[in-house]
Amino acid sequence: MDREITAAVSSFLLDEPCLSVRKNVPLSRLTSMGVGGDAACVLSPRDGGCLIRLLDRLSPSDVPFRVIGNGTNLIAPDAGYPGVLVLTAGIDRISVTGNVLVAGAGVPLGRAIRRAMEAGLSGLEELIGIPGTVGGALYMNAGAYGRTVSERLRYATVYHPASGEVTVRTPGSLVFGYRTGSIREEGMIVLSAAFDLLPSDPAAIAARMNEILEVRNATQPTGLKSAGSFFRRPAPDIPAGKLIAEAGCAGLTEGGAAVSTKHAGFIVNTGNATERDVRRLAERVRDKVKQKTGFILEPEAEYLSDLSDGSGKRT
Numbered sequence: 001m002d003r004e005i006t007a008a009v010s011s012f013l014l015d016e017p018c019l020s021v022r023k024n025v026p027l028s029r030l031t032s033m034g035v036g037g038d039a040a041c042v043l044s045p046r047d048g049g050c051l052i053r054l055l056d057r058l059s060p061s062d063v064p065f066r067v068i069g070n071g072t073n074l075i076a077p078d079a080g081y082p083g084v085l086v087l088t089a090g091i092d093r094i095s096v097t098g099n100v101l102v103a104g105a106g107v108p109l110g111r112a113i114r115r116a117m118e119a120g121l122s123g124l125e126e127l128i129g130i131p132g133t134v135g136g137a138l139y140m141n142a143g144a145y146g147r148t149v150s151e152r153l154r155y156a157t158v159y160h161p162a163s164g165e166v167t168v169r170t171p172g173s174l175v176f177g178y179r180t181g182s183i184r185e186e187g188m189i190v191l192s193a194a195f196d197l198l199p200s201d202p203a204a205i206a207a208r209m210n211e212i213l214e215v216r217n218a219t220q221p222t223g224l225k226s227a228g229s230f231f232r233r234p235a236p237d238i239p240a241g242k243l244i245a246e247a248g249c250a251g252l253t254e255g256g257a258a259v260s261t262k263h264a265g266f267i268v269n270t271g272n273a274t275e276r277d278v279r280r281l282a283e284r285v286r287d288k289v290k291q292k293t294g295f296i297l298e299p300e301a302e303y304l305s306d307l308s309d310g311s312g313k314r315t
């Protein structure tokens with residue numbers, strides 16, 4: 001690990017026993033695509049207060065860092081990540097009061113949806129099967145089957161790396177779009193989120209969840225390593241997967257990466273893929289789709305090496 005990172009992390013550790021520290025962690029284990037070299041340092045705060053104190057230290061420092069959830073929308077670099085990855089898995093509190101469900105940033109979306117179902121609360125079940133966390137879902141404005149995670153948002157508690165402030169943002173002060181929104185655009189870090197849900201019969205909610213999961217299993221390569229739908233829809237009613245299939249790309253391979261034959265919108269790791277394989281395959285798909293259909297596909301999955309540092313700028 002780089003000397004500067006070691007110094008920064010060591011100074012932090014002196015007074016933060018709530019932090020688990022791992023060095024040289026294979027990124028393939030932290031991301032669902034399963035590619036990439038090592039992360040120099042992985043810090044896992046065990047609660048929200050610890051996460052805020054960690055961000056207070058990292059944001060003004062020169063140490064590159066990024067907050068990540070379940071790594072289900074990330075393609076990790078073969079060269080590794082030279083800074084600190086902050087994992088939100090420990091920010092895992094969840095509560096229900098009346099019709100409102102509050103979840104920490106690291107709560108897996110599926111766990112939040114199941115908790116809502118047990119409490120007889122509907123509104124998120126179409127999102128079952130999205131393997132990300134609450135924080136990652138709000139960053140991406142994840143969505144499926146006609147619903148998005150932001151639709152039921154009551155408020156999000158966020159950290160602003162540029163100022164070190166923690167604020168509560170309601171939907172009126174946030175903009176969400178197709179797989180994006182203010183959280184992503186303004187570089188906020190989600191600490192927790194509250195959702196306004198609707199009373200409903202738990203059995204009916206569970207039935208809808210099962211229906212969605214059955215469709216997912218029937219139509220998507222759910223058992224294989226991937227980052228979900230690799231490309232964004234180029235237009236609202238035009239799924240990228242349909243264009244990719246039309247361009248004859250299903251089954252196309254590059255090293256260990258392949259375009260799924262079950263759902264051409266997915267690039268899967270067949271066992272030993274590298275980031276380079278994934279990038280090359282995505283480029284080939286892009287070229288073929290452009291040639292055949294005229295549409296230019298942009299990735300929905302994020303290349304970790306192309307993302308900015310999580311710090312923003314302090315004024």
Ligand SMILES: Cc1cc2nc3c(=O)[nH]c(=O)nc-3n(C[C@H](O)[C@H](O)[C@H](O)COP(=O)(O)OP(=O)(O)OC[C@H]3O[C@@H](n4cnc5c(N)ncnc54)[C@H](O)[C@@H]3O)c2cc1C
Nearest residue numbers: 069070071072073132133135136137142143144189190228
């Ligand atoms: C099999 C499969 C199916 C999928 N199906 C869908 C689908 O139907 N719909 C859909 O929208 N997506 C889908 N995805 C993609 C992915 O699950 C979502 O984008 C999810 O929201 C990513 O959450 P994550 O916690 O894994 O985020 P990560 O992959 O860990 O991170 C993604 C981005 O979010 C940022 N981030 C993470 N946590 C925070 C936080 N607390 N605050 C601020 N930024 C944060 C990261 O820095 C990174 O830029 C699928 C993926 C897979 C593998």
